[in-house]
Amino acid sequence: MKRTSRVPDLAETEKAAPEVQARAPRTRRYHVGQQEIIQGDCLRILKRMKPESVDLVVTSPPYNIGLGYRSYQDRRAEDDYLDWMVGVAAAVRRVLRPDGSFFLNIAGTSAEPWLPFELVVRLRALFALQNHISWVKSIAVPGDSFGHFKPVNSGRYLNRNHEHLFHLTLHGDVQLNRLAAGVPFKDKSNIARRGHAQDQRCRGDTWFVPYETVRDREQKFNHPGTFPVQLPELCIRLHGRPDPVVLDPFMGTGTTLLAAHRTGARGIGIEIDPDYVTIARRRLKDAAVS
């Protein structure tokens, strides 16, 4: 099908987010082992990075749903938000290697369900949608349920137990290591019968990754929108390159860099809020010594 949208250029996309420019603090860089943390505005920093220097990007941007971040205001006019996110995606595309993967985690709300779809449709001008993974946070199966379930609080909407993980690539032809992110066979007789060399099969595109149980907000680093470390870890394993460079332009508390540390990857995390940067540095230092 013919595409009418065009790839925005970077100078243009920077102009699309004047508030971000005005608020952008001075850039600071920190290193913990192989991991690099850059404090500052991701659009500015991405623009200064070398083209085609990153193997994969795993990120969860603000969703524009009014979450209470320390400094970032998570509620702006929808078109401003979408223009800004397309600008960030264009900047990501520039730094991504031609065989790179961009894993974009995003969700809507019951009241605003269209936003993630609006965004990913706009991203057609920049990327192919190679896989659409559902990140399942809680699930009921016959006779049991897993993960945390919120109380029933609406007569209209089902509880939202999943989020999107869009796997975007330049042309939709990136070779993945499906078994590195796979799961063991339930019925071991299938290993030989199906001609597999190892007890590992493809996980599919529905990933059950629950949050760890925490007692208070402190244990979630007082951050309203973290993801579990297993999520970026699976993305890194699935992309499957040896010694990859992993980028998270919306690093938050450093979860993607923690996954990079666990998998032996080199991570680069960008975060605008100095308090979240401090938390990420502490998490990485704790992981490095444990």
Ligand SMILES: C[S@@+](CC[C@H](N)C(=O)[O-])C[C@H]1O[C@@H](n2cnc3c(N)ncnc32)[C@H](O)[C@@H]1O
């Ligand atoms: C959904 S959170 C990411 C959470 C992260 N995945 C984690 O597990 O901690 C989005 C983050 O983007 C940050 N942010 C917002 N605008 C930014 C910008 N222009 N540049 C860099 N970071 C930004 C927010 O402060 C917030 O921490």
